[in-house]
Amino acid sequence: MSDKRNAKDTVLEIKNLKVNFHTYRGEVKALNGVDLKLCCKEVLALVGESGCGKSVTVQTLIGLLPENASVLEGEIILDGDNLINKTKEEMRILRTHDLAIVFQDPMTFLNPVLTIGTQLEEVVTMDKDLLVEAIAIEKPKQKLDFTDLIKMDDSATEPKNLKISRRETKRIAKRLCAAILSLVKLPDQERILKQYPFELSGGMRQRAMIAMALARRPSIFIADEITTALDVTIQAQILHLLKELRDKIDASTLMITHDLSVAAETADRIAVMYGGNVVEVASSVVLFRRPFHPYAQMLLKAIPNIENPTSRLEAIPGTVPEMIDPPPGCRFHPRCKYAMDACTKKRPRLKEVEKGHEVACYLY
Amino acid sequence: MKLYEYIIRRLILLVFVLLAVSVLIFYLTRGFERGFAPWAPYINEKMTAEQIEEVIKAHGFDRPLHEQYFYWFRDVFNGEWGLTGTWGLGLPANRVFFNRFPRTVELAVFATILTISIGIPLGIISAVKNNKLPDHISRIIALAGYSTPSYWFGFLLQLVFFYYFSLWGLPNLPSSGAPSIATRITGLPILDGLLTGNLGFVWNEFVHLILPSISLSFISLGFLARIVRASMLEVLRQDYITMARSKGLRERVVIYRHALKNALIPAVTLTGIFFASLLGGAMITEYVFSWPGVGQAALLAVGQGDSNFILLYSLVFATIIVLANLAVDVAYAFLDPRIKY
Numbered sequence: 063m064s065d066k067r068n069a070k071d072t073v074l075e076i077k078n079l080k081v082n083f084h085t086y087r088g089e090v091k092a093l094n095g096v097d098l099k100l101c102c103k104e105v106l107a108l109v110g111e112s113g114c115g116k117s118v119t120v121q122t123l124i125g126l127l128p129e130n131a132s133v134l135e136g137e138i139i140l141d142g143d144n145l146i147n148k149t150k151e152e153m154r155i156l157r158t159h160d161l162a163i164v165f166q167d168p169m170t171f172l173n174p175v176l177t178i179g180t181q182l183e184e185v186v187t188m189d190k191d192l193l194v195e196a197i198a199i200e201k202p203k204q205k206l207d208f209t210d211l212i213k214m215d216d217s218a219t220e221p222k223n224l225k226i227s228r229r230e231t232k233r234i235a236k237r238l239c240a241a242i243l244s245l246v247k248l249p250d251q252e253r254i255l256k257q258y259p260f261e262l263s264g265g266m267r268q269r270a271m272i273a274m275a276l277a278r279r280p281s282i283f284i285a286d287e288i289t290t291a292l293d294v295t296i297q298a299q300i301l302h303l304l305k306e307l308r309d310k311i312d313a314s315t316l317m318i319t320h321d322l323s324v325a326a327e328t329a330d331r332i333a334v335m336y337g338g339n340v341v342e343v344a345s346s347v348v349l350f351r352r353p354f355h356p357y358a359q360m361l362l363k364a365i366p367n368i369e370n371p372t373s374r375l376e377a378i379p380g381t382v383p384e385m386i387d388p389p390p391g392c393r394f395h396p397r398c399k400y401a402m403d404a405c406t407k408k409r410p411r412l413k414e415v416e417k418g419h420e421v422a423c424y425l426y
Numbered sequence: 427m428k429l430y431e432y433i434i435r436r437l438i439l440l441v442f443v444l445l446a447v448s449v450l451i452f453y454l455t456r457g458f459e460r461g462f463a464p465w466a467p468y469i470n471e472k473m474t475a476e477q478i479e480e481v482i483k484a485h486g487f488d489r490p491l492h493e494q495y496f497y498w499f500r501d502v503f504n505g506e507w508g509l510t511g512t513w514g515l516g517l518p519a520n521r522v523f524f525n526r527f528p529r530t531v532e533l534a535v536f537a538t539i540l541t542i543s544i545g546i547p548l549g550i551i552s553a554v555k556n557n558k559l560p561d562h563i564s565r566i567i568a569l570a571g572y573s574t575p576s577y578w579f580g581f582l583l584q585l586v587f588f589y590y591f592s593l594w595g596l597p598n599l600p601s602s603g604a605p606s607i608a609t610r611i612t613g614l615p616i617l618d619g620l621l622t623g624n625l626g627f628v629w630n631e632f633v634h635l636i637l638p639s640i641s642l643s644f645i646s647l648g649f650l651a652r653i654v655r656a657s658m659l660e661v662l663r664q665d666y667i668t669m670a671r672s673k674g675l676r677e678r679v680v681i682y683r684h685a686l687k688n689a690l691i692p693a694v695t696l697t698g699i700f701f702a703s704l705l706g707g708a709m710i711t712e713y714v715f716s717w718p719g720v721g722q723a724a725l726l727a728v729g730q731g732d733s734n735f736i737l738l739y740s741l742v743f744a745t746i747i748v749l750a751n752l753a754v755d756v757a758y759a760f761l762d763p764r765i766k767y
Contacts, residue, residue, distance in 0.1 A: 126671055132454050159675030165672075169663040175687050184683070185673050258763045274673065 069223030073314050074100040074123075074282055079136030081118055081127065088386040092118045094338035094393065097137070097412050103309060105315040107325035107346070110335030113382055116318045119335075120286055122146075123316075124161050140282070158188050162280035162313075167288040168267035170181055172259040176269050179255030182239045187279045191277065193226055196234050206241035209310045212279050236276070245310070246273045247303060265296040269303065276311055283313040289324055322365055326350060331418075337383045337393030340412060344419040354421040356398045362408065369401045392423070400425055429759060430765035433752065440748045446746045448737065452495050455733035463487075464733050467509035467516045481765040498737070510732030512593050513726040523720060523742070528613045529604060529659035531721035533712070534704035536635050542697060545647035549654025549693070556659060556683060564651060571648025580641040580714040587637060599637055602716035605630040638715040642708050646700045651697050657689040664688070687761060702750030706743040 076098040083090040093115045100106050108116050121127045125145065138145040140160065145153065165171040173181060187190060191366055195214050200206055226234075237326050240251040248254055259267055268288060275283060285304070289297040303318040304329065308315065325332050325346065332344045332349045334357065342355040353359045363376040380397035383389055389396050395405040404410075404424045415426045454466060461660020469479050482488050486497045501508065507519040513521045552564040584601040591598035604615075605627060611618045619628035661667065662685055670684040671677075716722070720739060727735040758765045 124672060126668065154674050154676070157672060163672050165665065165669060167665065171669040173666040173684050173688070174671065174764060177682070180683075184675060188674065204678070260637070260764050271669075278674075 071102045071104050072099045073140070074098075074316075075137075075139040075140070076119070076123070077137045079122060079138065080134040081115075081122055081131055082134055083128070084130045084132070085386075090287055090385045091388055092131070092338055093122070093136075094386060095409065095411075096335075096338070098333055098340055098343075100316055101331075103312070103314055104330045105317060105328055106318055107317045107329035107332045108324050108340075109319055109322060109332055111320060111382060112384070114335045115316060115338040116320075116335055119285060120284055120316070120318060121164065121202070124157060124163055124284070125150070147192050158185075159278055160281045161284065162275035162282070162369055163254045163284040163286060164268075164271050164275045164288050167291040168271050169259070169291070170269055171248070173273060175260055175380055177256055177258055178234075178277070179239060182242065182255070182274055184234050184275060185274050186235045186242075187231055188237050188424055189278065190226070192238070192277075193231060193234050193241075196238050197226070200234070200237065205244070206237050208238070208241040208245045208276075211238075211241075212310065212312050232361045239268070242273045242277050243270070245276060245307070248272075248273070263296075264292050268292060268296070272300075272303070272307075276307070280313050280340065282313075283311060285315065285317045287318055287320070289319070291322070297324070304328060317350060322361070334361070338385065338411070339393060339401060339422060341394070341423070342419075342421045343412065348416075348419055354415060354419065354426055355423050356425070357394050429756065429767055433756070436504070436748075436752050436755075440745065443744060443748055445742055447740055448499075449495065451737050451740045452498065452733070453491065455731065455736050456494065457491060464508075466511055466732075500518060502576070507738045510735050511732040512726065513730055513732070514735065519732075519738050522612075522723060522735065523738055526718055526720045526723050527742075528615060529717060530705060530707045530721060532614060532631075533635060533638055533642070533708070533719060534615060534701060537646075537704055537708075538637040539702045540588055540639055540643035540696065541647045541650055541700065543642070544755040546654050546690075546693060547651030548651035549645065550658060550681065550686070552651065552655040552688075553662060555660030561655075564656075568648035568651040568655075571644045571646075571653075573648075574644060576641055576645055576708070577714050578709045580638070580646055582639055583637045584714075600634050601637065602714075604634050604718055614623075622740070634717075638708075638711055638717050642711050643703065646696075650693060650696055650700075654693050656687060657692050658685060661685045661689045691758060691761055694761065695754050698750045698754035698757070699747075702747050705746045706739075 076096055079093050079096040080091075081093040083092055094095055096115065096119055098108070098119070108119065118127070118131070121131075122133060123145070125148065127133070133146055136146065140156075145156070148156070172178075181378050192211060195211055196206060199210055199214070236255075236267070239255055243251040243254060248266060248269050250262065254262065254266070254270070259270070262270065272288070275331075289300055299323065304315075317329060329346050331343060332346045333340050333347070336357045342349070342353065342358045344353075349358065350362065357378070358377065360378045364378065366375060379399055383393050383396070387401060389406075391407050392398070392401075392405045392410055395401040398405065402424060410422045410424050412420045412422045413426075414420050447564060465478070465482050465485060465487050468485060469478050473481070486494060489497070498508075505520070507523075509516050510519050510522050548564040548567060552561045552568075555561045587599040588601035607615050607618070609618055609622050609624070611621055616628055616631050619625070619631060665678060667685060670680045675684075707719050707724055708723045709721040710721040711717070711718045713725050720742075723735065724739050726732075727739070755767070
């Protein structure tokens, strides 16, 4: 990103995104017109139950949908370009720099037979600007600070001399890798770079994966269920790290989670998804205090309350919709106690009912 | 346990394997009355019946089998493996074996290089272009490879590249045999030819190797391509491949750096065992192409029930198989850092 943005500017906009999967059992209508806006430097949490389309939304965004999926309609606007129309190679180049993602399970998403160093270095060496800038600011006998480099990514615009020898690339990449690992609070970087994923603990592996994403100095940082595979104390550490990093990394964060407490703790705004749609978007404070959509209301009632632990939790009646043959109209209507005639006919679109509070429901 | 401790343990086990193999083969080759007379190399037509009796007594061939085994064992310890039958001109078995062995090594190396350099790329192409035209072509080649009998394919090669090519007046490849060796330094004919600068010989030897190598590798490259395809498809579904793609790495890097190293483990097993079995000599192929290796010799020796040579051959072959398996296990540790011994 070359220009400075205001906090309220939209960096990424997803409009009416529809994605289908072709399976032997039929067409799975995974995304049914997703609308989503990501503002500059904010943390937006995308919450919803399994199978509601959170991950498909992200896969479409980074251009890595499985081969049996196709985008029917919709747009994904990033920096004025529609990502849906980009070629595979253009998407690949975007992933090297603008879009960085961290996945759920740090055990299976790191290559077991390559060292952390190899897997981090391959990211660093793809970005020639980064190498040149690192050489420019490095001082002998002093550790590189990666936050300085993140700041440079925004300001520097003039073309640089991009010729670096192979040996020089290797040397500066080593220093950069160590700097990035220390940014994610991993100690003893030299040793970790030489280690294989199985030699690290779950939390360390997740930090390493975050490091691989941050190394790209992304403008959009996507965290896909990054705490799900970790145990609770490690979860807390990783969330703490994310909070610390949020001012340093200069990126807008899209956070996918099915854990409402994680969303409440880290996000500025929350978007609730149900059955392939975004049904409600609000700031996290507002959403927890006054949810509008019946699904969101019932979802919040299903969270155990620590101050009143004996009361029986309320469950949402019915089951998750069948995505091959979903209910017509609003996909939540068979489970909704406020359902009206209109709900079964046409899908309600998101509309702003209060300032900054959008909901897709005919009640409002 | 350290890697070298593991290797030493496996080598100690090798001793027991060799003992067992020697007992088994000894009884199989000498334990039947109507088999080959083990004293045949020590007698000639001019000897009288009494003289023959004496020879049999002198060599202990009239003793019970287990005593004979200990005599044989003692002689082997002194480096005497006995004489070959008429097929080997009555020369000492070990001399015949080690004169021929380098030729088998050459053939095994060439065939293995061919197998790896064709089989692995075929498997990769198949997996990456799964269910598309390149995959179908590569699978047909693989299927043809492992369902073709090697002797038949050998004859076919001879027919086309020697017979028809010379009929049509095209430059043709020799159908059989090997050039005679000029000088011996290391024992390997091609290497010796290079060391002495005898390039004419090197070329001649190489040309003779082409058809038998192709014939041998055709079977195994089919198997290898299949294995690589299957394990590559499995690896390409893994999460870390998604991760590698999400980093924006080029597809080439994703496949060769992230996928291949994980997919190669089964291929290494197959290649190791294939190479080892080739070192034991491809009997039929060596026979079809009159290649003067140990496989051809073993076939001749078996035809005459020559226990001395068969025992030597079996023990060397057993050693090779055990060492090859060990080498494969050690290779695992380098391919997959999680494997520790």
